[in-house]
Amino acid sequence: MPKVIFVASDQTRREIEISGGWSLMEGAVQNDVTEIVAECGGGCACATCHVFIEPAWLDKLPEQTPSEKDLLDCTAVPRQSNSRLSCQIKLTPEMDGMVVHLPQRQT
Amino acid sequence: MKRFIIVGAGQAGLQVAESLRRGGFDGEVLLVGEEASLPYQRPPLSKKYLLGEVEAPRLLFRPADHYAKLGIACHLGVPVAKLDKENRIVYLADGAELCYDRLALTTGARVRELTVPGAGDPRVCYLRGLNDAENLRVRLSQARRVAIIGGGFIGLEVAAIARGLGCEVAVLETQSRVLQRVVAPVVSDFFARIHRERGVNIQLAQQVSAIDATPDALTIITADGSSVVADLIVAGIGVLPNIELARASGLLCDGGIVVDEFARTSDPSIVSAGDCTMHRNLLYPRPHRIESVQNAVDQAKVAAGTLLDHPVAYAQVPWFWSDQYDFKLQMTGISTGYDELVLRGEPEKGAFSVFYYADERLIAADSINRPAEHMVSRKLIATPGGCYPKAQLADTAIDLKTIF
Numbered sequence A: 001m002p003k004v005i006f007v008a009s010d011q012t013r014r015e016i017e018i019s020g021g022w023s024l025m026e027g028a029v030q031n032d033v034t035e036i037v038a039e040c041g042g043g044c045a046c047a048t049c050h051v052f053i054e055p056a057w058l059d060k061l062p063e064q065t066p067s068e069k070d071l072l073d074c075t076a077v078p079r080q081s082n083s084r085l086s087c088q089i090k091l092t093p094e095m096d097g098m099v100v101h102l103p104q105r106q107t
Numbered sequence B: 001m002k003r004f005i006i007v008g009a010g011q012a013g014l015q016v017a018e019s020l021r022r023g024g025f026d027g028e029v030l031l032v033g034e035e036a037s038l039p040y041q042r043p044p045l046s047k048k049y050l051l052g053e054v055e056a057p058r059l060l061f062r063p064a065d066h067y068a069k070l071g072i073a074c075h076l077g078v079p080v081a082k083l084d085k086e087n088r089i090v091y092l093a094d095g096a097e098l099c100y101d102r103l104a105l106t107t108g109a110r111v112r113e114l115t116v117p118g119a120g121d122p123r124v125c126y127l128r129g130l131n132d133a134e135n136l137r138v139r140l141s142q143a144r145r146v147a148i149i150g151g152g153f154i155g156l157e158v159a160a161i162a163r164g165l166g167c168e169v170a171v172l173e174t175q176s177r178v179l180q181r182v183v184a185p186v187v188s189d190f191f192a193r194i195h196r197e198r199g200v201n202i203q204l205a206q207q208v209s210a211i212d213a214t215p216d217a218l219t220i221i222t223a224d225g226s227s228v229v230a231d232l233i234v235a236g237i238g239v240l241p242n243i244e245l246a247r248a249s250g251l252l253c254d255g256g257i258v259v260d261e262f263a264r265t266s267d268p269s270i271v272s273a274g275d276c277t278m279h280r281n282l283l284y285p286r287p288h289r290i291e292s293v294q295n296a297v298d299q300a301k302v303a304a305g306t307l308l309d310h311p312v313a314y315a316q317v318p319w320f321w322s323d324q325y326d327f328k329l330q331m332t333g334i335s336t337g338y339d340e341l342v343l344r345g346e347p348e349k350g351a352f353s354v355f356y357y358a359d360e361r362l363i364a365a366d367s368i369n370r371p372a373e374h375m376v377s378r379k380l381i382a383t384p385g386g387c388y389p390k391a392q393l394a395d396t397a398i399d400l401k402t403i404f
């Protein structure tokens, strides 16, 4: 199971194992990473599962769909070049060790 | 120590519990639910779950140990049978009695059942809870012909899934267009078209009068004498709010548990939130009842604030979404009473938005495969005044995000 390191806005780190095939959002929610709100439950409809991916890992991620790109303009904390919606990232073995930064708020 | 009890362990119930803890409540929090499962998401039941893409554990909002960590005691699998608000006691169906200082009713809604002759056949299914979805998933995998009664969100989402699974699908709707109650004709026509293009037999203005059930098939007889043959029927004809417990206890109910903008019922110790409430939202002149995740979550936060004596009035713009095939419909505002429509984009191209105006004010918007336009619309509608140049909204060359 790939391990992901979540870093909160106060720099607290949490290391979490996520089943392959699950989304980063699902893994976070099921492990009580409450900084991810995910109001729409992974529907790519709400932008409340926003995360910043440590740049070194960006090329391991699936391409952004047009919907995700569009929705990233609507996050509570403004997007940066490493912004992603965590519900759109399915975990693969290559993401083992990935560092994910959490925004201060989602709504 | 104070004890707050929450009746109904769904989306709203869980949110009340979490908001109480986040708000610093240090008394007892008891979440009582009729369903055996920990709180789970319903929207995927008519989407990914039904398609078989995700399993039940992935639908849970929170892992089991979350509740212990937050100090939320769950009593699941037993409904509350009676509420004695004078003595502040809830009676569970298994005989247990629980006293409370304050109570939240988040009992949600249940499906409206078909009453026509033959509707009692087990091959006539509904979809509200995980049990329904499990049953339907198994039956869908064995059915060749599926008939759906009701062209609302549930009906159309199930139709899309059943087509995706390779079934022959018919949808029977009593009104002259699908989704009639909630969207403009241009949106109804769009959804009817995409279903028809994918082989769904959409029949409008069809009143079901009976179901003739034989071991081999179910035959739906309609008022005009025509018939549709199926192996499985799914009825999506609306829901009824679960208000019986509240009403029997003497709480004011009128098409829902009546609450004010602070989620207060007619009893000062009891709040209510979610699908079961006929509620006030300060953005609207009249009370209404809404079935949506947004309302369950936002109203539950209001209810928790009231329980904690930090009342904040409910004044959120409603929003909702529905997934059918590769199309995502996102709605915001309430379009009832609109007098003008502004179309942005071309429905033929599968991505567009519709803006609803009343007295020159933007009151609602539906977006199809335009998530950012939906998000901007939410902000536009929430902004008092709400007069936006229609020509700008209609002009796809102008990025909506730059208007706000």
Ligand SMILES: Cc1cc2nc3c(=O)[nH]c(=O)nc-3n(C[C@H](O)[C@H](O)[C@H](O)COP(=O)(O)OP(=O)(O)OC[C@H]3O[C@@H](n4cnc5c(N)ncnc54)[C@H](O)[C@@H]3O)c2cc1C
Pocket: B007, B008, B009, B010, B011, B012, B013, B032, B033, B034, B035, B041, B042, B043, B044, B045, B046, B078, B079, B080, B081, B106, B107, B108, B109, B127, B128, B129, B154, B242, B245, B273, B274, B275, B276, B290, B291, B292, B293, B294, B296, B319, B320, B321, B322, B323
């Ligand atoms: C298949 C499906 C798809 C949906 N899709 C969408 C969507 O795409 N977008 C969207 O915004 N909304 C959608 N919804 C609506 C959304 O899920 C509901 O609005 C939301 O779940 C309402 O939350 P609630 O807590 O008010 O009610 P519920 O989630 O219904 O929870 C109420 C709970 O209370 C329990 N209960 C009732 N009476 C008692 C009692 N006496 N004692 C103890 N427990 C009791 C019930 O068993 C239930 O578990 C969908 C709903 C369904 C069924």
Ligand code: FES
Pocket: A025, A037, A038, A039, A040, A041, A042, A043, A044, A045, A046, A047, A048, A049, A085, A086, A087, A088
């Ligand atoms: S969970 Fe809603 S967009 Fe990701």
